Amino acid sequence: MEENATETTPIPTMSSNTAAETILVGFDWGTNSSCIMASTTGSNDLLTNEIIPSIVGYAKEGLLEGILPSDKTVLFGKEALKYRIYCQLQRPMRNGVIDDLKSASDYAGHIKEHLPEGREYRAVIGVPARADQIARENVRTAVKGVFDKVILIPEPFLAALGYRDESRLKEDGYIDPVNNSLFIDIGAGSSDLCLVQGYYPQPDDQISIPYAGDAVDAELSKEILQKYPDSDLSIHSVIEIKEEHAYMGPQKSDIIVKKIIGGKPRTLDIGYEIGQSTLTLLDLIFEGVKQEIAKANPDSVPELLQNIVLTGGGSQIKNFAEVLQKMLEDDGYEQPKVRIIGENYKEFVAKGAMKAARAAKERQWQTLID
Amino acid sequence: MAAQTQHRDPVEIISKTAQTSGISEDYWNELVELFREACLSYHEGHESEAKKLAIDILPELIRRWSKASPENSDEKRLRLQNMFIEESRRIADAGIIQRMIVNRLSERVLPSIMNELKQRGFAPTGNSGKKLPKNTADLLEQAEKPPEENKLLQKAMEKNRAITPGGATLSTGKRKVPVGDVSGMIDALQGSEYKSMAQQISPLRSLFE
Ligand SMILES: Nc1ncnc2c1ncn2[C@@H]1O[C@H](COP(=O)(O)OP(=O)(O)OP(=O)(O)O)[C@@H](O)[C@H]1O
Numbered sequence: 001m002e003e004n005a006t007e008t009t010p011i012p013t014m015s016s017n018t019a020a021e022t023i024l025v026g027f028d029w030g031t032n033s034s035c036i037m038a039s040t041t042g043s044n045d046l047l048t049n050e051i052i053p054s055i056v057g058y059a060k061e062g063l064l065e066g067i068l069p070s071d072k073t074v075l076f077g078k079e080a081l082k083y084r085i086y087c088q089l090q091r092p093m094r095n096g097v098i099d100d101l102k103s104a105s106d107y108a109g110h111i112k113e114h115l116p117e118g119r120e121y122r123a124v125i126g127v128p129a130r131a132d133q134i135a136r137e138n139v140r141t142a143v144k145g146v147f148d149k150v151i152l153i154p155e156p157f158l159a160a161l162g163y164r165d166e167s168r169l170k171e172d173g174y175i176d177p178v179n180n181s182l183f184i185d186i187g188a189g190s191s192d193l194c195l196v197q198g199y200y201p202q203p204d205d206q207i208s209i210p211y212a213g214d215a216v217d218a219e220l221s222k223e224i225l226q227k228y229p230d231s232d233l234s235i236h237s238v239i240e241i242k243e244e245h246a247y248m249g250p251q252k253s254d255i256i257v258k259k260i261i262g263g264k265p266r267t268l269d270i271g272y273e274i275g276q277s278t279l280t281l282l283d284l285i286f287e288g289v290k291q292e293i294a295k296a297n298p299d300s301v302p303e304l305l306q307n308i309v310l311t312g313g314g315s316q317i318k319n320f321a322e323v324l325q326k327m328l329e330d331d332g333y334e335q336p337k338v339r340i341i342g343e344n345y346k347e348f349v350a351k352g353a354m355k356a357a358r359a360a361k362e363r364q365w366q367t368l369i370d
Numbered sequence: 371m372a373a374q375t376q377h378r379d380p381v382e383i384i385s386k387t388a389q390t391s392g393i394s395e396d397y398w399n400e401l402v403e404l405f406r407e408a409c410l411s412y413h414e415g416h417e418s419e420a421k422k423l424a425i426d427i428l429p430e431l432i433r434r435w436s437k438a439s440p441e442n443s444d445e446k447r448l449r450l451q452n453m454f455i456e457e458s459r460r461i462a463d464a465g466i467i468q469r470m471i472v473n474r475l476s477e478r479v480l481p482s483i484m485n486e487l488k489q490r491g492f493a494p495t496g497n498s499g500k501k502l503p504k505n506t507a508d509l510l511e512q513a514e515k516p517p518e519e520n521k522l523l524q525k526a527m528e529k530n531r532a533i534t535p536g537g538a539t540l541s542t543g544k545r546k547v548p549v550g551d552v553s554g555m556i557d558a559l560q561g562s563e564y565k566s567m568a569q570q571i572s573p574l575r576s577l578f579e
């Protein structure tokens with residue numbers, strides 16, 4: 001230790017828990033994919049900003065050497081997906097909460113490899129608003145040994161925080177998105193609607209519908225199989241098709257998809273089927289939106305209708321915003337405006353988590369102990 | 371596990387300073403044991419067992435002790451409350467909370483219980499001049515009646531059942547926190563989380579209500 005005294009490395013003292021090398025982490029742990037950001041305490045620069053599919057692959061037994069990169073026995077994220085035929089794939093999360101603690105811990109350990117060197121790691125982690133105490137305890141257990149201190153915050157809070165651009169608050173014409181908005185987060189396992197009217201949403205302001213991307217996948221699989229009974233597409237192929245072509249609104253008859261089926265290339269003409277697969281989602285979201293609007297103070301509704309925001313992977317379904325807006329209009333709502341948060345939808349929760357990490361007080365960090 | 375005889379807590383010190391006669395002390399010990407058992411039963415999911423102990427037997431033991439004890443009634447009330455708090459905490463120490471990994475959880479949860487009690491005027495701060503609220507007096511009075519008339523405890527038990535362990539979601543509770551107040555939001559979240567844990571670790575806490 002003594003030789004360090006002459007170097008620039010700060011010497012830890014009793015009072016300084018927050019030395020420069022403390023790493024702040026914002027972690028949006030999604031069912032489908034996760035976003036991780038990190039910086040040092042003193043700086044606004046992100047040293048890490050990555051999106052990693054929330055999946056772990058355990059190498060199948062008896063694999064020959066050289067098949068998996070560095071003959072790893074556990075693969076993560078994109079790599080796990082790439083080598084999926086040699087792996088047992090395991091998703092740590094289901095419906096937004098940890099479903100498999102072992103792979104969750106492994107995944108969390110992998111996350112750490114993406115973080116800069118640090119002496120202490122403090123993470124703000126998003127959890128679904130409906131996560132109960134057990135779900136939260138599972139998160140804490142899974143990240144033990146990875147982060148030293150954590151704060152868990154509901155995802156809608158972080159999304160609101162992340163979406164807000166504080167630097168523009170004084171700007172004329174900048175509409176503070178958290179003043180009066182309805183956020184609709186369509187993920188893999190659930191669609192979460194949340195009214196934000198200046199305050200952090202309370203349980204009554206939120207609805208969670210257990211129907212989202214995964215359900216659309218199942219729907220699409222079924223539809224394709226109905227039209228092409230001999231097509232035996234893997235769920236990954238179905239998801240690929242969905243992510244490229246899913247749409248809402250008037251039927252498209254010109255979607256031709258090429259897939260290898262039974263070793264032979266096949267063309268599937270599935271415009272109608274893809275359209276069918278998103279109908280239930282649309283209906284459910286529409287109902288949810290109406291319910292949320294009904295909860296808002298009537299005086300706030302005209303402005304609220306201007307700020308309906310779609311986010312999450314499901315928001316990428318083509319024409320979603322337009323079609324939902326039209327449905328609201330036809331239902332008699334006055335000039336509703338629905339928009340999508342954008343392609344970087346995946347970042348907002350982690351961004352909010354970073355803001356929270358910077359604002360957290362020393363006493364608010366919860367130490368993870370055994 | 372820390373030995374149960376480690377007295378570092380003001381609550382415990384207060385309860386131990388009370389001078390009592392031998393026989394009432396025996397009754398007291400029985401009473402404490404029964405309360406502890408009721409708490410444990412509740413935690414292990416044996417609700418009806420806990421209810422039986424708390425409703426059928428506990429009041430009787432309180433009554434017996436209360437009659438035998440030379441303490442004045444304010445002292446008795448204080449001692450009873452302190453015991454409830456201390457025992458609730460013992461349950462926490464005994465394992466339920468060990469799995470919880472928050473920073474010195476029991477030290478945070480307990481103040482939450484204490485605070486609540488304080489707000490209701492139950493502060494076990496040694497502030498003996500202060501009159502205890504009516505509810506505690508009611509409890510003791512009730513306990514001095516035969517068990518079947520003991521409505522208060524019945525009510526307390528019913529309330530307890532409404533607490534679903536593990537069911538609490540993360541929220542700011544009743545507080546409305548402006549989006550700009552990030553650390554206020556974290557406080558509100560943690561406050562309501564600790565409070566709900568506090569409710570869980572002191573299952574018979576509505577005895578105070
Ligand atoms: N372009 C796209 N079109 C349609 N769906 C898409 C598109 N891109 C992603 N998705 C779907 O969005 C879902 C994932 O969304 P997101 O990443 O927001 O979920 P998550 O945060 O991981 O899950 P959750 O919020 O349920 O925990 C998946 O079902 C994915 O297939």
Ligand SMILES: [Mg+2]
Pocket residue numbers: 030031185187188312
């Ligand atoms: Mg999500």
